[in-house]
Structures are given as C-alpha cells and as structure tokens.
Amino acid sequence: MTSRSNLHTSKRIVLTGGGSAGHVSVNLALIPVLRDQGWAIDYIGSEKGIEKELVSGLPGVSYHAIATGKLRRYFSLQNFTDPIRILKGVGQSRRLIRRLKPSVVFSKGGFVSVPVVLGAWMNRVPSLIHESDYSPGLANKLALPFASAICTTFPETAASLKAGKAVQIGSVVRPELKSGDASRGLAFLGFGGAKPVLLAAGGSLGSRALNANLRRNLDGVSETFDVVHLCGKNGIDPALEGRPGYRQFEYVNEEMADVLAAADAVFSRAGSNAIFEYLALRKPMLLCPLGRKQSRGDQILNADSFARAGYAETIDEDGWNDADFLSKLNALHDGRELYAARMSGADGGDPLQLLLRQIEQAAV
Template identity: 35%
Template sequence: MIRIILSGGGTGGSVSPLLAIAQEIKRTRPETDFLFIGTRKGNPEKTMIKSFPYIKYQSIFSGKLRRYFSLRNFTDLFLILKGFFQSFFIILKFKPQAVLSAGAFVSVPLAWAAWILNVPVFIHQQDVRPGLANKLMAKISRKITVSFKKSLESFALNKTILTGNPVSPKILTGDKEKAIKRFNLKSNLPCLLIMGGGTGALEINQAIEEIIPDLVKFCQVVHLTGLRKGIGKFIHSHYHQIEFLPQEGLADIYAVADLVVSRAGLGALTELSVLKKPAIIIPITNSHQETNAKYFAKQKAIVLLRGKKINSQELLSKIKELILDNKQRALLSLNISQLASIEASKKISKVVLENISAWA
C-alpha cells in the first residue's frame, strides 16, 4: 500500500495539478491511498476534490507570510505553528511515503513536519516565478519539478527536473453536445467562456457586467463567476451565469468555447494550451500571473490585457475582434498549443514513485 499526502488550497491553482498527478498515480498504482491537506475554509479545494472519492480531505490551521508589514503577520505565525503540530500528528497517524505540494502556504508547516519525520517532500513549481511558499519548502524537498526551463535557475539543479505542468485527463474528455444541451446553446452562434480561476475574479465579473448587453448581440456567453461572486440578474437567452463547475462540466464548456477570457493562473493557461483554446488573458497586477502572461504573450499565444483597472470597453473591443476573426483565433490556437505539456503528469508521477521511501 502506498500512502501519499497532497496539500494545497486557497486557490484552485495549487490544487488542479495535484489532482492531475493523483489520477496518474492511481492509474499506474491503483492501491495508492491519498489524503488531501487543505485550509480550514476549504475554498476551493474541498469542492474540487469531491469528484475524487479515493482522496480523503482534512484541514489544518494555516497562515500567510506577507512581504509587507501587517499585524496579521504576527497572528498568522501562531496559526502556522498550530498547523505544524497538527501536521505532525496527521503524518504519524496516516504514515505517508510522500508529501506533495504545488505551492500553497497551507503546505509549508506540513512539509517541515514531514521533513522532521523523514518523509520525502516533493514540490511542483507551476509559475515561471517561484512563490514564497515553494521557496520555504525547496531546501527540504527531495525533488522539485518545474513547468518552465527558466524556473530551473531558481532551484538546486541536482534535484530539479523540467516536466511541464500537469493537466487533468478529465479536461481532455469534454463533450460539446453535453454543453450545448445543458446551457441550451445555439450551435450556429459563437460561444465565449469567461472565468476567473477556482475562486473567481471580482474585477473581471464587474467589467463583464458592464458589457453583457453588447456581448449577447454577437455571441453567447458562459460566465463562471466563482463561488459567491455572482453579478446582477441580467437575463438573456445568450447569457448563462454559473458559480462553479467540476472538471467534467468545465471540460464540456471548454469543448464548445470559441474564445476564453481568463486570469493567468498557470492551471488555466495549461488547460488552454492542451485544448488549443484562443484566449484573452487578464493577469492580476503585481503578481506571478503577470510573469506567466508575459511569457505566453511573448510566444504570441494569447492576447494580453494589462492594467490596474480593467477597461471594459477595451475588453469588449478585443472580444468582438477575435470572435469575428477566425484566422486570428486559429493562429492563437496554434501558438498556444506549442506550449502544451501532455506528459507532465506521467513525468511527475514517475519522479514521486521512484523516490518514495517506505514508512516502517
């Protein structure tokens, strides 16, 4: 029996790759038992793992170390310490052979507890620029996998491996007809998918709210707002608002979408790459998302919109331009597909399985 702890949360970006890796490990080693350690709020990780009955969920206290002055830096230290002791006893009880994280603050106390108990820690660096959580776990990690060649220079070369970013096999099984039936879509009208990541994007939602009456004149819209981030009650047969979709439902919507508007979390960018979807990307300013988006834009794989405040009219103009220009969408589709990493899950799973140790 192989036992592996997965850990992430707070955003969907730190959860999606872990689920993709878990599916691949389960495929090759079906006897594997998984435990997912997430945040106490469980948003969105608890919702995301519901469709994986072989993954159990447990929460711990966690905090965030901010790179600026905040009184919460002091109070969060106590939460992190509490999370460390919780992790210590969880590991003693579950007896895992590995702990795997894709970068999240909830994983930091768990990783250090695992290291003290001599359990191998593995981290995956999704974004081009390493986050603080992965930096805090890097020194105690057995192996580090990265999505981009550029990220190799951020970690010790003797234990860092270029793999690409994992994507769930469920995303590849989308059924266009299911989406058309579910949302009563018209097959002869272009479909626009708008999403803001696992927790939604309030700024994108607000910008879309301003231009919905214009959007529905030339396309039909499926809008994933994020949990409890719905917008006004605009009713039109071409506009469909939903808070959250599991991977199977999202796969169906991807299959029918002609264009996608999204943030620049690498989980979303990876899915768009694998599925060859033309996209308008709006990164969160002053974050790792900007670095991701710049990289993709440099490859001419996306249309990038930047700025502290989203210009709704500029967004409307870009959407209309791309929806009406099949050749431009086809070129974006070709370019973004060149950045896909289909084998990433297999590569990371192999790294983990080859380096795990037995717990007596």
Template identity: 45%
Template sequence: MKKYKIIMTGGGTAGHVTPNLALVPELLKENFDIKYIGSKDGMEKDIIKKANIEYFGISSGKLRRYFDLKNFSDPFKVLKGMLEAYKIIAKEKPDVVFSKGGFVTVPVVIAASIKKIPVVTHESDMTPGLANKIAAPFCDKLCVTFPESLKYIKDNKGVYTGTPIRKELFDGSRLKGKKVCGFTDDKPILFIIGGSLGSRAINEAIRSSLDELLKKYNIIHICGKGNLDSKYKDLKGYVQFEYVSEELPDLMNAADYIISRAGANVIWEVLALKKPNILVPLSAKVSRGDQVLNADSFKQNGYSLVIQDEELTKEKLIEQLDILAKDKNKFIKNMRESHGKNGVSNIVSVILEAVNGKKSN
C-alpha cells in the same frame, strides 16, 4: 505489486488543488493509497471529499509580504498546523508527500521533512511562490511547469515536468456544454474564467459590455464565489456560475474563445485545448507578479492576446476580442506547434523515484 501511501497537500485556490486531482488516476494505477491534508475550512475540503479521498484538516496561517495585524497571529496558526500535520504523518506513515503549494502546505512539508519522509513539490508559475520558497529547503525535488523556471531552483532540485492536466478535460462535449447553458443557436461561445475566487475587474468589464457582446456571442461567465448578479439571471445568451467542477470539461470544449486570468494551471489547460484566448493577468500591484510573467510568456509564444489589469475597459475588451476573432486561426496554429508538456506522467515518475530512493536508503 506493493502498495505505497502518499499524502497530497495544496490549498487556498483551485489552482493549488485541481492539479493534485489530475495526478490521482495515474497514482492509483501505480498502486498508491492517497490521503490529503488541507486547511480545516478551505475550499479544497469540498473538492477533495467529492473525489472520495480521505481528508485531514489542519490549522493554517497566511504568509504575507505586506503589513497586517494578522502577521502577528498567523505564525502561531502555522506552528499549530505543523504539530497537527506531524501527528497525521506519524500516524499515517506515508512513503512520500506531494505538495502543490499554498499556505497550508508549509507546515505539512516541514513536518514530513522532520519525519524524514521524501517530499516532492510542484510550482505552476514562472517563479516560485512564497510557500514553495519556504518549502524548498525541506523538499527533495521541485517540479516546474516552465523550463525557464529551473534557474530559480537551487541545489539541483529542479525538474522540468510541465503541469498536470486532467484527462477528463479532453473528454468534454461541446453539445453537453451548450445544453448545460441552454444555448440553442449557433453563435460562437465566449467563456470567461475569473478564477475560483473571482475577478472584480473582469466581472465589471464583461457585464458592462453585455449589450454589445451578446450581439455576437453566447457567454459563459465563471464569476467567483459570491459574485453572481441576480440582475442578469434570465438574460438570454448569458449564463453565470460561481464555480464549476464536473461541468468544466464540457464548458471548456464548448468555448470558441476564452478570456481568463493568467494563473499557470488554467492557461496550460487553455493551451492544451487550443482555444484562442485573451489573458488578463492579476496586477503586480496586488500580487507577486507571477501572472504577468505567465501571460508575457504566452504572448511572446503567440498563444494569447494580453490586456493588463489596469488597462481593462469595455472598449479595450471589445477591440481585442475583434482582433482575436479575426486572427483565431493564427493563434490555433501557434498552439498546435507548442512543446508544452502534460506533466502527469512526468510528475508521477519523480514521485516514484523519491519513494524508491527512500527504500534504498
């Protein structure tokens, strides 16, 4: 079988990186040689290197919708990144580029297009993010997680694939998860996921509620980089992590209930594992509102309870948790009846079509 070469790109948050890793086993089965382009100092660098994938770092600038003095300097970083990406692509000669979004991907996608390399992108959220909007004219196909998203994609480039979910997520062990946390009793486990960068609102609401919550639950808290609180280091029944990777499948499978931000990747993983959950979407006041749309879709389908960021208080949190515990079987039933796709095989099929299309031109 002929060996293909793919360059993957994506970065800034874990949500732009872990879906790429979900594709790796299937790509290897299809005989792909995999390389990765990310930012020079981004969080994706360590994640990708741990996966033993060759990593190239380029300059990247943030794309902002608001005024910031960096808006004057960052375009030059993007231009520098494009030149760096162009040199890498010219040297590596990939058959295809796959982009998962994030600011670092824009120069990579544009450079690939200039070199006439097929580009496949993936959008996790309901509406395309700014990086994917900019990349859209330069890509061949844009895969989407939600079928409703197709109406936002022009030129017949949209393909409904679902989102890639890591196979190892389904192989997690509840017993191993409890052991990692040192939980020895049979209290239900509440898993808090604030995102790879953390959530101050969720962190504060959880920690202010610990006296009440620990009466009923053991708690696993992913609080984000730099957000560990030494005050709670030895608190029985409460374990905090900045970020987890290898342990995540075990911790997810150990959880009875999940409280999470509403990034598309994590909520589809929660849905795949059928975990009763409360979503706290990042406010539209400080974002483009994609998490609000994601959470609303899950609420409408009966998969989740939702607390808006501005309404998150200790009292509201405890009230909604009580409702979730009481109605957990209803939520599990709704999730079992969902038609959500694990997009791994679908996305790899689109990538192969792009490669074969190139070969026939």
C-alpha cells in the same frame, strides 16, 4: 507476474495544496492514477478551504484538516495571529505524518502546504513540490529548503532555481478535461450554437474587477459571443439572471470539460494551471493578469510568456480601456485559426507521466 497495482499496495502518499483551485488541480489529476496504481492516498488540507470541498468526497482519499495561516506582504491584524496557526499546523502535520508513515509527500503549494512539507522533513519523509507559475510563490520558496525536489512548469523557472533540485516537467492537465463534448456543453448552458461561446473566468475565487469589466461591456460582447461567466464565490449578479446569451456560475465542476469543449475563446486571469489547460485544449485567450498592486506579478509573467508564444493577447487591468477590450476580443475571434495552429505546435510531452516518475523516484 506481479501486477503494477500490486507493486504499490504497501505505499502511501500524502498530497497537499490549497487556498485556490489552482493549488488543487494537479492533485486532482494525480489522484485517479495513483488510486489505479494501488497507492493509499491521504490529503492534508485546511479546515475550510476549497481543497476540502474538491477533495474530501473523492473515493479512496482520506482527508485530514489542519490549522493554517497566510504570510502577507502587507499589514493586517491577522499577521499577528496567523503565525500561531501556522505553528499549530506544523505540529499537527508532524504528528499526522508520523502516524500515516507515507513513502512520499507531494505538495502543490499554497500556504497550507508549508506546514505539511515541514512535518515531512521532521519525520525524514521525502517531499516533492510542484510550481506552476513562471516565478515561484512565497509558500513554495519557504518550503523548498525542506523538500527533496521541485518540479516546474516553465523551463525558465527550473533554470533560475538551485541546481540539482529543480526538474522541468511542464503543465499537468487533468485528462478528463480533454474528453468534453461541445454539444453537451451547449445544452448545459442553454445556448443554441448560432454564436461562438466566450468563457470568462476570474479564477476559483473570482475577480471583482474582471467581473465588473465584463458585465459593463456585455452589450458589446454579446454582439459576437454567447457568454458563460465563471464569476467566483458570491459573484452572481441577480439582475443578470435569465439574460439571453449569458450564463453565470460561481464555479463549474462536473460539467467543466463540456463547457470548455463548447467554448471558442477565453477571457481569463493568467493563473498558470488554467492557461495551460486552455493551451492543451487550443482555446485562444485574452488574458487579464492580476496587477502588481494585488499580487507579486506572477500572472503578468505567465501572460507575457503566452503572448510571446502567440497563444494569447493581454490586456492591462490598471490601464483598462473598454474599446480596447472589445477590439481585442473581436480580433481574437477573427484570428482564431492562427492562434489554434500556434497552440497545436506546442508539444508538452506527457507531464503527468513525468510527474509520476518523479514521485516514484522520491518515494522511500
């Protein structure tokens, strides 16, 4: 009998997505499974984005960099030059895909993915998009007409999109995050375990506002919690290095599963990939979504959905109040068993297997 891995030795997949860790995380979950199934894996990303840092060194993956740009809803001088870079990226993607001859392209979103989906369409290669947020981002909206299908996390998202193209599969969580060890996490952080641990995270690119709000309230927070702070690139505050009960990192990669296992509660932005990881690990959340002044409001929708389900509390960055912040954090800790019980009732099935099935069906 032919083994499952041998069935796929002649198949090749191109993955794309980048700009933030959220646009890479699903691909990171897919890569080891696809590799075990015998797929040849290529990744098309930007020349300097976080996706190159996270993917280019992985075994069994060939990384290809293309030019990319961003389409902004606000005035910027780069609005005049980025369309040229996007067109260049389309040409590079078209040539790459023609040479690689993949069976399917899978896109996690971000602006680097748009030229790749267009390049696949020009070569008549089917492409599949994954949308994590409650409302689709601009990049995925632009790419959707050229894709075979879009897989969504929220059922409301699938209902709002073109019938026949949208499939709701849920959130794909990296399996390795579920194998963390709390004692290893505490040892890595240098915490003794006498206090519960609060994980504060502003996303892979960090958040100056979230960082500042947390640090201004560290004395109050530290009365209840030890704090591990993922503050993003260039977000380290040297004045706080060595402070007891506080550890800060730009980003944690290999030790992330252990850090999450050690965390008792989370203070975070409301990016979809991150909050579904916290949900899968039963971590009560205080969510501070990006406001409409800084975004299209997708994180507000994500956070409101989780608050309605009883998984999280929310706090408004634009109307921030320090006393409210400390009160909500303490209430989150006091009610941790109730939050965990609600999250235990969230049965998401196996989204990773559902996504793999969609890839199989789309492949030519």
